[in-house]
Amino acid sequence: xxxxxxxxxxxxxxxxxxxxxxxxxxxxxxxxxxxxxxxxxxxxxxxxxxxxxxxxxxxxxxxxxxxxxxxxxxxxxxxxxxxxxxxxxxxxxxxxxxxxxxxxxxxxxxxxxxxxxxxxxxxxxxxxxxxxxxxxxxxxxxxxxxxxxxxxxxxxxxxxxxxxxxxxxxxxxxxxxxxxxxxxxxxxxxxxxxxxxxxxxxxxxxxxxxxxxxxxxxxxxxxxxxxxxxxxxxxxxxxxxxxxxxxxxxxxxxxxxxxxxxxxxxxxxxxxxxxxxxxxxxxxxxxxxxxxxxxxxxxxxxxxxxxxxxxxxxxxxxxxxxxxxxxxxxxxxxxxxxxxxxxxxxxxxxxxxxxxxxxxxxxxxxxxxxxxxxxxxxxxxxxxxxxxxxxxxxxxxxxxxxxxxxxxxxxxxxxxxxxxxxxxxxxxxxxxxxxxxxxxxxxxxxxxxxxxxxxxxxxxxxxxxxxxxxxxxxxxxxxxxxxxxxxxxxxxxxxxxxxxxxxxxxxxxxxxxxxxxxxxxxxxxxxxxxxxxxxxxxxxxxxxxxxxxxxxxxxxxxxxxxxxxxxxxxxxxxxxxxxxxxxxxxxxxxxxxxxxxxxxxxxxxxxxxxxxxxxxxxxxxxxxxxxxxxxxxxxxxxxxxxxxxxxxxxxxxxxx
Ligand code: S3P
Numbered sequence: 001x002x003x004x005x006x007x008x009x010x011x012x013x014x015x016x017x018x019x020x021x022x023x024x025x026x027x028x029x030x031x032x033x034x035x036x037x038x039x040x041x042x043x044x045x046x047x048x049x050x051x052x053x054x055x056x057x058x059x060x061x062x063x064x065x066x067x068x069x070x071x072x073x074x075x076x077x078x079x080x081x082x083x084x085x086x087x088x089x090x091x092x093x094x095x096x097x098x099x100x101x102x103x104x105x106x107x108x109x110x111x112x113x114x115x116x117x118x119x120x121x122x123x124x125x126x127x128x129x130x131x132x133x134x135x136x137x138x139x140x141x142x143x144x145x146x147x148x149x150x151x152x153x154x155x156x157x158x159x160x161x162x163x164x165x166x167x168x169x170x171x172x173x174x175x176x177x178x179x180x181x182x183x184x185x186x187x188x189x190x191x192x193x194x195x196x197x198x199x200x201x202x203x204x205x206x207x208x209x210x211x212x213x214x215x216x217x218x219x220x221x222x223x224x225x226x227x228x229x230x231x232x233x234x235x236x237x238x239x240x241x242x243x244x245x246x247x248x249x250x251x252x253x254x255x256x257x258x259x260x261x262x263x264x265x266x267x268x269x270x271x272x273x274x275x276x277x278x279x280x281x282x283x284x285x286x287x288x289x290x291x292x293x294x295x296x297x298x299x300x301x302x303x304x305x306x307x308x309x310x311x312x313x314x315x316x317x318x319x320x321x322x323x324x325x326x327x328x329x330x331x332x333x334x335x336x337x338x339x340x341x342x343x344x345x346x347x348x349x350x351x352x353x354x355x356x357x358x359x360x361x362x363x364x365x366x367x368x369x370x371x372x373x374x375x376x377x378x379x380x381x382x383x384x385x386x387x388x389x390x391x392x393x394x395x396x397x398x399x400x401x402x403x404x405x406x407x408x409x410x411x412x413x414x415x416x417x418x419x420x421x422x423x424x425x426x427x428x429x430x431x432x433x434x435x436x437x438x439x440x441x442x443x444x445x446x447x448x449x450x451x452x453x454x455x456x457x458x459x460x461x462x463x464x465x466x467x468x469x470x471x472x473x474x475x476x477x478x479x480x481x482x483x484x485x486x487x488x489x490x491x492x493x494x495x496x497x498x499x500x501x502x503x504x505x506x507x508x509x510x511x512x513x514x515x516x517x518x519x520x521x522x523x524x525x526x527x528x529x530x531x532x533x534x535x536x537x538x539x540x541x542x543x544x545x546x547x548x549x550x551x552x553x554x555x556x557x558x559x560x561x562x563x564x565x566x567x568x569x570x571x572x573x574x575x576x577x578x579x580x581x582x583x584x585x586x587x588x589x590x591x592x593x594x595x596x597x598x599x600x601x602x603x604x605x606x607x608x609x610x611x612x613x614x615x616x617x618x619x620x621x622x623x624x625x626x627x628x629x630x631x632x633x634x635x636x637x638x639x640x641x642x643x644x645x646x647x648x649x650x651x652x653x654x655x656x
Contacts (some may be wrong), residue, residue, distance in 0.1 A: 160177075
């Protein structure tokens with residue numbers, strides 16, 4: 001996937017490019033309503049900014065040269081806190097008179113945090129309505145310039161930090177901002193790209209300072225030429241949807257600023273696998289491709305402290321993931337969420353509770369008890385884009401029937417969100433008892449090509465491949481390792497409490513048993529010799545069946561084995577039964593071993609396979625048989641790719 005340009009970086013490009021003394025071209029800006037508010041405000045301030053739209057977002061071209069206002073304009077910042085707060089710094093620093101206002105949500109958000117430090121620098125700013133709220137009136141500069149300031153922020157806020165820095169840079173006075181924890185540093189990076197002498201540590205993750213010193217600076221900002229990387233906060237929703245759907249997702253060219261990537265570590269805490277590939281980063285902003293693999297069931301998380309500013313916009317989504325995680329998740333130190341586009345803690349708590357989730361609201365956080373089962377009810381978004389999208393993700397994941405009152409508010413940051421979410425929407429699962437996602441069951445006798453076929457089908461569909469043999473082999477390996485492989489009663493006694501799990505890997509599932517990952521040892525001849533006997537034990541079959549169903553509850557799977565369509569997933573969406581003549585299967589098996597063989601070898605292997613078939617068909621527990629609704633494919637004369645294509649055709653019809 002790709003996501004629209006990062007909103008925070010787009011705001012800064014829109015607000016800073018007109019201040020440069022040379023021309024700028026910035027591509028890939030977010031074309032959400034918020035960023036448009038920044039562009040329009042600059043146009044109202046006399047900046048010659050031209051916009052062009054294409055499929056990669058908004059391109060702005062700007063000759064630079066600064067602002068040019070005759071009378072104090074009224075600037076409507078809409079829903080956008082970033083526009084209002086950064087503009088306050090720009091107007092104060094340039095001594096331009098104007099009135100800043102916004103929609104009812106923005107009018108309810110605190111403004112003193114920026115207005116007070118700007119006033120301390122000597123800017124003349126008044127509240128036109130209630131104290132601490134928009135509208136605010138900037139009176140322009142009386143005489144002289146602003147004073148230098150050392151600001152120690154109580155909360156980590158990128159908007160406050162940016163406003164003070166911009167005021168200092170434009171008034172050419174020294175400013176220093178100390179933050180209790182790192183907030184996104186896009187303003188610092190962009191100003192540095194434009195040639196402004198700033199001191200900050202782009203690699204830090206904790207508390208720290210940023211300062212601007214105008215000594216020896218000639219005072220001109222260079223034009224900007226960059227493409228805005230994708231928005232990690234928008235990507236988070238798609239990643240969340242794909243985790244809930246049990247699918248791996250790759251998002252390309254996302255902004256990977258350390259102030260924005262905290263949610264990736266929370267996903268890891270929940271058990272997801274996160275691969276990060278750096279890409280070239282023109283424009284001073286790191287850019288990466290992320291591949292996120294779903295775990296076999298999400299685990300609860302606990303977050304607070306310094307991490308909060310780095311996940312602040314992703315918390316609504318994390319709260320939704322917590323609903324479908326195992327255990328109780330905790331969010332602390334996040335009182336800032338009460339002053340976002342809505343009081344997000346209150347809105348999340350109230351809505352989740354109405355849907356039947358056990359949730360506890362504290363002054364600065366939430367505790368959410370994960371649960372399975374259907375959730376249904378109304379979602380009042382309060383016009384908050386991130387609330388709408390977060391519940392959209394929960395709804396798309398299935399087992400939920402949510403009526404979201406305002407989907408259109410997603411336009412603030414992600415105009416095509418609902419379309420982008422569509423591929424992650426689960427199909428209907430009426431009447432499904434043992435699994436939640438779509439399931440394809442592949443059964444058949446030994447050496448019928450089940451595993452390689454199932455693996456290819458899964459890869460082509462973006463499903464996860466699960467192989468029941470892997471679990472039987474893991475139990476056998478463990479029994480050999482414990483020295484109880486021949487002692488069936490001991491195996492049966494120990495297996496119900498055995499720590500046996502399917503763990504997601506790059507290519508389908510891997511298995512862990514009693515804390516170990518046997519890997520290739522599962523294919524050893526000792527394991528092969530014992531596995532059929534171990535797999536006939538009822539307690540063993542029960543454990544394996546439970547693990548496979550669990551995978552089916554959390555993932556869309558292609559599962560192969562001998563009783564998948566009959567016992568494990570009797571209500572699979574598609575059941576395939578692969579057969580091939582024993583002689584052909586014998587040849588395939590010998591070819592697989594990659595040694596030369598004679599007709600005699602083929603005959604011996606054929607007899608062995610026929611004996612194994614008889615055993616599999618006649619065993620009392622889960623005998624090998626075709627489920628009545630399974631589709632039989634005789635692969636004797638078919639090349640492997642044709643078998644895969646045939647199954648993909650059947651899948652397309654089954655999922656329609
Ligand atoms: C933003 C900073 C954060 C964030 C907001 C965008 C920015 O707010 O929540 O969505 O672009 O600077 P605070 O600065 O209030 O923490």
